Amino acid sequence: MGVVETQGLGKRYAAGSVVALEDLTLDLGGGVTGLVGANGAGKSTLIKILLGLLRPTSGSARVLGHDITGAGPQIRQVVGYLPEHDCLPPDMRAIDFVVHMGRMSGLPAAAARERAADVLRHVGLAEERYRLMGTYSTGMKQRAKLAQALVHDPRLVMLDEPTNGLDPAARDDMLGLIRRIGHDFGIPVLVTSHLLGELERVSDHVVVLDAGHLLRSESTRSFLGDTGVLVVEVLEPAGHGSDAQARMGRALAGRGLVCRPRGTLLEIDPTTTAPDVLRDLVRDTAVDLGLGLVRLQAKTGQLEDVFREEAAR
Ligand SMILES: Nc1ncnc2c1ncn2[C@@H]1O[C@H](COP(=O)(O)OP(=O)(O)O)[C@@H](O)[C@H]1O
Ligand SMILES: [Mg+2]
Known part of the structure; x- marks a missing residue:
């Protein structure tokens, strides 16, 4: 009942x-x-x-x-x-x-x-x-x-x-x-x-x-489950400019990923790439650029998103 x-x-x-x-x-x-x-x-x-x-x-x-x-x-x-x-x-x-x-x-x-x-x-x-x-x-x-x-x-x-x-x-x-x-x-x-x-x-x-x-x-x-979106935050090593986010974004796009800046973070859209392969790719991209990887995590949903999705329909 x-x-x-x-x-x-x-x-x-x-x-x-x-x-x-x-x-x-x-x-x-x-x-x-x-x-x-x-x-x-x-x-x-x-x-x-x-x-x-x-x-x-x-x-x-x-x-x-x-x-x-x-x-x-x-x-x-x-x-x-x-x-x-x-x-x-x-x-x-x-x-x-x-x-x-x-x-x-x-x-x-x-x-x-x-x-x-x-x-x-x-x-x-x-x-x-x-x-x-x-x-x-x-x-x-x-x-x-x-x-x-x-x-x-x-x-x-x-x-x-x-x-x-x-x-x-x-x-x-x-x-x-x-x-x-x-x-x-x-x-x-x-x-x-x-x-x-x-x-x-x-x-x-x-x-x-x-x-x-x-x-x-x-x-x-x-x-609140995993949305499939990956959140990334990168930092220039101390003393070097502050365009880490833009450089990382361009490099990821060059590797075929769809991403966009969100505040100080980058959000990578869901892909068909396996999660661990994708994470390795992001890590290696940061290493190649000489950037510090501060954050790499799955984005979870929020109740507000439901309203945003409805409003966008
Ligand atoms: N006694 C009432 N007479 C006329 N309209 C009412 C009355 N009570 C609520 N409403 C209207 O019904 C709708 C739902 O109200 P309500 O159930 O109080 O919503 P909520 O609790 O989610 O704020 C609103 O448009 C409100 O103005
Ligand atoms: Mg009420």
Whole structure:
């Protein structure tokens, strides 16, 4: 059974004039799934549909085997949800709020108190849990939102832009927490971000949405895999000019390779030459020119490339 399965899912707003999702068919499994796309791509709409909070205009979906039409309450009982927007009562202490959310999900009072203290410690709010949430920084608010999403031991968590508004250090902490939820605790995670490159490091699988359409749904490994392009960096020996890159480029072209400068690097297009033969050729070319070979490595892909490729079509 898939964790999330959708079939031809579509959603229109404003009497059909705004297309938020179109013909979306997905089959998502365990681990961390990153759902990425620019603002307005339809990420939050998809999450709300999967929680049974919004009705799709067309298509169908199942979450942990439950049909979203009719089984919304059952889905929300077993799914933890971190909403995109601020939803924390400012005049409540985090501990009371998270206990309350645990009780709402059916935990007995003592269990809710115990679990709330555990999850608040886990997200790094051990000390601050007795403070009113209105006094929290954005980073602390995101952590409190994460704690309430975890308090009832969910079988799946959906996190809508959990890194929004965080500084780089807080963002890294949040990404670390997400990775631990998905990998150490084994709870499947569906997490969104409008920053395309951000989820690469923590996601096992990436779904890319563009204006409501599915661009890609694949394992992160295939995204970030070897592109076949070889990256080369050469240096003149000390004291000799600085046209190493241009000289190397001409010499490689003379040996039948297609290459182009990229910053201080040279990129060599994929060829039919065997990888080790190609690397030897590059090394020998540098030696022949009397250049120092600083770098010779395979270029791996990045999520941004997907958008660049689409834009170039
Ligand atoms: N309640 C609504 N009424 C009308 N249009 C909406 C509503 N909610 C979202 N939209 C539109 O639907 C599209 C997708 O929005 P959303 O799902 O919030 O995208 P994302 O979360 O990826 O930023 C956008 O064009 C947005 O303006
Ligand atoms: Mg959104």
